[in-house]
Amino acid sequence: TTTGEDDSTGTSTRAPVSVALAEEISHVPGVDVAVAETSGSLVLVGHDGTAVTTTGAPTLGVPARSDVPTFTLTAGRFPAAEDEVMLEDRAASLAGLSVGDTTKLVTSTGILDVTVVGTASFPAATAGAVIVGMDPALAEKVFAPQGTVSSISVYADAGTGEEQLRDNLRAWLDTHAEEADTAHVEAVTGDTVREENRASVDQILGFVQTFLLVFAAVSLFVGAFLVTNTFSMSIHERMREFAMLRAIGASPAQVMGSVLAQALVIGLLGSALGVGLGVGIASAIAAVLEHYGMEIGSGIALTWQTVVVAFVVGTVVSLVSAAIPGRRAATAAPVEAMRARRPTEKGLLLRGLLGGVLVLAGTAAILWSVLRRTADGS
Secondary structure, X not given: OEOEEOOOOOOEEOOOEEOOHHHHHOOOOOEEEEEEOOOEEOEEEOOOOOEXXXXXXXXXXXXXXXXXXXXXXXEEOOOOOOXXXXXXXXXXXXXXXXXXXXXXXXXXXXXXXXXXXXXXXXOOXXXXXXXXXXXXXXXXXXXXXXXXXXXXXXXXXXXXXXXXXXXXXHHHHHHOOOOOOOOOEOOOOHHHHHHHXXXXXXXXXXXXXXXXXHHHHHHHXXXXXXXXXXHHHHHHHOHHHHHHHHXXXXXXXXXXXXXXXXXXXXXXXXXXXXXXHHHHHHHHHHHHHHHOOOOOOOOOXXXXXXXXXXXXXXXXXXXXXXXXXXXXXXXXXXXXXXXXXXXXXXXXXXXHHHHHHHHHHHHHHHHHHHHHHHHHOO
């Protein structure tokens, strides 16, 4: 791929590459196949004669070749002529089409009559996009009329590593640096391209991460406040118990240790419950998005580092929050055990239940409005 510097934004961009360069690159040592990335948007007509639509994701046409691991064949065969296409499994389901059916593609070059000759699975999450596999010649004609593409994907043959392939391509480019088609062309590994794409997405959606971090910080503060308040009320009710422990010889450190031990257990249980609820909520959100054609991935990316951080943060917050009221229990005077029990405060059960009902009602209203807007496509 070529690379350049965008003067207006200062971000790295990829300039067009000649389609003809793919054939020349295919003869470089270590190269199994080189494919020009000719892809773009189009409209697929379904079995009922109407356009196949989604909740916002596009319909993409991509070249389908049996020698490239883009598709995994599930039925039929790969397209071998310009009037043949292959549909990704979900696209075939949405369109109501199967192998042998005829349909139309609406492209920038006109309306094309095509026959579905195969269906296949796609290796990556499509985020709701409808994927149509096209004959490479047709894809080039439709999406690369000027003879240029954004990049060329190069696959190594058996026995050649990614780094070695990159070095071979760079050496070949150096020997052809004076040619027009290879000027400013750069060979990079797949990891480099993925990192650039990830950085671009992070730049666009960076505010989402900031919002979530702020929300997490607020939630952590509220959680710490609730833990402190809970332990304060518990210790207030058990003050005679702690005073009795002090009267029979327990030291302040031992009383504090008993309170912190309880906080440790609560922190561990709360962290486990939080991780479980987090995975459950994420799975529910993914299921809702998938129901509306916006699948976001193959699963929940829960790593051991995430679990460790969750347990450490949850446990530390619980211990620190309990230490504040725990100090009052540790310094309780033994004489407190001989005093009459203080009258208990009025219970808050009714208020708690009412608050819980209001929270559930508000959450249900928000989910209903989001799902309705998603269903309406707004």
